[in-house]
Amino acid sequence: MILDSHGREINYLRLAVTDRCNLRCTYCMPHDGLQWLQRDELLTYEEMLRLCRLLVSKGISKIRITGGEPFARKDMMHLLTSLSEIDGLSELTLTTNGVLTAPFIPGMKKIGIRSVNLSLDTLDRERFLAITRRDELDKVLDTLRALLQQGMGVKINAVLMDGRNTGDIRPLVELAKDNAVSVRFIEEMPFNGDGADCQPPVWDHPRILQEIKAHFPGIYKIPDAPHATAYNYSIPGYKGTVGIIAAYTRSFCGSCDRIRITPQGTLKTCLYSDGGLSVRDLLRSQQNDELLLATLLSAINNKPRDGWAAEHSRKEGRVLGESMAIIGG
Numbered sequence: 520m521i522l523d524s525h526g527r528e529i530n531y532l533r534l535a536v537t538d539r540c541n542l543r544c545t546y547c548m549p550h551d552g553l554q555w556l557q558r559d560e561l562l563t564y565e566e567m568l569r570l571c572r573l574l575v576s577k578g579i580s581k582i583r584i585t586g587g588e589p590f591a592r593k594d595m596m597h598l599l600t601s602l603s604e605i606d607g608l609s610e611l612t613l614t615t616n617g618v619l620t621a622p623f624i625p626g627m628k629k630i631g632i633r634s635v636n637l638s639l640d641t642l643d644r645e646r647f648l649a650i651t652r653r654d655e656l657d658k659v660l661d662t663l664r665a666l667l668q669q670g671m672g673v674k675i676n677a678v679l680m681d682g683r684n685t686g687d688i689r690p691l692v693e694l695a696k697d698n699a700v701s702v703r704f705i706e707e708m709p710f711n712g713d714g715a716d717c718q719p720p721v722w723d724h725p726r727i728l729q730e731i732k733a734h735f736p737g738i739y740k741i742p743d744a745p746h747a748t749a750y751n752y753s754i755p756g757y758k759g760t761v762g763i764i765a766a767y768t769r770s771f772c773g774s775c776d777r778i779r780i781t782p783q784g785t786l787k788t789c790l791y792s793d794g795g796l797s798v799r800d801l802l803r804s805q806q807n808d809e810l811l812l813a814t815l816l817s818a819i820n821n822k823p824r825d826g827w828a829a830e831h832s833r834k835e836g837r838v839l840g841e842s843m844a845i846i847g848g
Contacts, residue, residue, distance in 0.1 A: 521578040523788075523822040528581045531777040534567060535847025536598065537587040538782040541618050543652040546711050548842045550652065559839035564598045566802045570780070572605055573812055581610040583636075585848035589827040590619040590714050591682060596626050604628040612636065614676075614848050617662035618655045622667045625710070634672030637663060641677070641687040642694075644749070650683060661721070667698055674701045674762075678708075689734045695759030703749050704731075710790075710843040724750065724765045725795035731761060746776040772820030781847045786815065788822035790846065791828035 521529040534828075538556050540548070542847050550580040562570070566788040571582060582602060589595050603611050606675050613627070627635070639659055641647050647656040666673050677684070677691055689702065722730075732738055732751075738761065741753045748771050749762030765771060779787040784799025796818040801811055821830035 521574075521738070521816065521819055524820050525822070525824055527774065527776060527822070528578070529776055529778055529819055529822070530578055531573070531583070532574055532579050532581070533583045533585055533777055533779045534571070534587045535585045535587065535780060535782045535845060536567070536589050536595070537561065537592040538842075538844045539584060539589040539591045539775075540616070540844055541591055541653065542588070542616050542655065543609055544638075544650070544678075545683075545842075546680060546707055548711065548844055552842060553568050556783055560778070562782075562799055562802070564594070564601070566784070566799070567598065567780075568601055568605075569802065569838060570798060571608075573600060573808055574815070575605050575607045577812065577816070580608065581612070582608060584613045586614075586617065587844045587848070588616050589613060590623065591614060596623055599627065599632065600630050603632070614638070614717055615662070616651075617659035618653075619658075620662045620673055621658070621665045624662070624669055628669050628671060632671070634674065635666055636676055637666070639675050639691070640680075641684045644688065646684055646687065650680070660785055664732055665702070672701075673698075674703055675848060676703050676705055676764075679720075679722040679727060682708070685730070688730055689822045692754070692761055694732060695754070695757045695761060695778075697758055701749075701751070701762055702757040705764040706767040708766045708843070708847060710841050711722070711767060720767050723768055724763050727750075727763050738830045740826060746774050747771070769826035772827070775822075775825070778822070779847050781845065783845075786818055787846065788819060791826040791833075792829040792848065793825060793833040793835075 523529055538553065543550060543552060556644050610630055612634050613632060616638045644656050648654050663673065675691065675694065679685055691702050694700055706723055735754050737755045738752050741751050743751050749764045752761045756760065759845040780798060781787060784797060786798050803815060823832065
């Protein structure tokens with residue numbers, strides 16, 4: 520069991536395998552993209568596997584692969600297959616934008632991946648193009664259909680942006696009518712890569728819920744799983760559920776059970792912290808497993824109390840528009 524200094528059990532690793540992405544979402548990166556990491560700046564698959572085996576041996580039971588877009592990295596199924604074979608790992612999941620994913624879904628199911636988080640901010644082709652700067656909605660919807668046909672769990676993640684896609688709240692919720700999906704609306708976060716001060720979102724949890732209730736007055740609260748980031752709701756007669764993730768207001772942070780490894784191999788114990796331990800450098804310093812684990816556990820022990828404490832401890836005292844692709848989704 521891995522515990523932090525607040526007595527929380529840490530059992531969930533979010534592993535970002537690349538910063539590269541085939542979309543250019545306005546809430547994640549500038550129009551021209553980012554200065555992508557060079558290959559030797561990324562963790563190799565062998566380094567990732569060594570790290571994951573060590574952490575699983577100490578209590579990490581769930582690993583989520585993120586990016587960037589995971590399938591933008593070559594031979595992703597090789598890594599996923601190797602991860603699925605780690606003794607003690609009970610859950611392997613993945614977050615994807617769905618553009619490249621559909622052909623890999625049968626293979627993902629075969630190795631035991633039971634659920635996928637799919638980024639989908641709108642069902643309207645023109646709005647999708649405006650938000651992502653790419654005309655790829657059809658491929659994303661193909662992935663959604665393929666996931667459902669394979670009987671895999673699907674969580675649809677939609678970042679709500681004032682004046683951009685709030686008209687999609689009702690159509691997205693309707694996806695849960697005949698499909699056993701979880702449609703989750705996320706408060707816009709300050710990780711858009713523009714280097715500017717973050718502002719509180721216009722569409723926060725209470726306003727999002729108010730808008731949903733206006734269209735679905737029968738919606739009601741259901742119990743949330745331990746350590747859940749989403750506040751979950753059900754609508755009578757709907758097969759799926761609706762969730763709201765207070766990603767900016769951070770009201771769920773106190774029970775956080777996760778750590779992140781960024782594409783460049785940095786351990787982040789909180790999304791809102793700056794800096795972190797360079798696991799990449801540790802892995803390449805020829806340290807043995809015992810020393811490596813001791814350093815990792817010491818860093819995890821110092822995990823901040825919540826996202827507000829993490830942001831307060833930053834050198835600038837606030838988030839200045841980093842990109843989620845650099846941090847790891």
